[in-house]
Amino acid sequence: MNCVFIETGSQRILVETGIGRKFPDKQARMYGITRERALTDSLRAIAGVGPEDITIVINTHLHFDHAGGNTELTTDGKVVPSFPNARYLVSRAEFEHGERPTERDRASYLPDNWRPVKENGQLELKESDYEVVPGLSMETHPGHNRTMQCWRLEQNGQTIFGFADLVPMRAHVSFPWIMGYDLYPVETLTAKKVLLPKAAQEGWLCLFYHDPDVPLGRLVEEDGKLRAIDYRQSLGVSEQ
Ligand SMILES: [Zn+2]
Secondary structure, three states, X not given: OOOEEEEOOOOEEEEOOEOOOOOOHHHHHHOOOOOOOOHHHHHHHHHOOOHHHOOEEEOOOOOHHHHHHHEEEOOOOOEEEOOOOOEEEEEHHHHXXXXXXXXXXXXXXXXXXXXXXXXXXXXXXXXXXXXXXOOEEEEEOOOOOOOOEEEEEEEOOEEEEEOOOOOOOHHHHOOOOOOOOOOOHHHHHHHHHHHHHHHHHHOOEEEOOOOOOOXXXXXXXXXXXXXXXXXXXXXXXOOX
């Protein structure tokens, strides 16, 4: 799960919060959760910020592997927001869907990941397309469900695009490769056919949330097909 931290000077923004640490051992084994360190430890080690420093948390949608780190368990078993000073942003339609999921996606929506945030007055429900801060915006692309959002960061003519679960790994760049989890796979296909050729033409950096090897890639066209390559390779920089 590749979460993104953005420092704007006045805001410290976290896009997605991963799977979190509330899972009982049985589920942790079931889902093969073998993290080396928690997201908040990575944030401190890499960016030098603590949970209290985060000012905005964005969820593309409320599935447990994207919003699980929104909240955490206290030692006395209470569930509280992990980022006490942050505004948490999510689309209103996704929030309403999470509160009333279908039987097929019900297992992905665990209310402990957003209700304590709402009760604490930290949850802000947003439109289907909105600007987070200048240069960072969210847009709804149906397919995975009807309300999931992708994010777009633009600066100095460069775009980084977070596909969330529309293109979760680089293998899914191929048009017909679509997750079995998707509620509306034909709509996923339609969205991919609009976004991916554009990403290739305009040289977007593409964030693949679930890719274990190439979280950030660029798309190249070979024999009429799109393929993702590691962004370091695309820059001619060797891996370190
Ligand atoms: Zn999902």
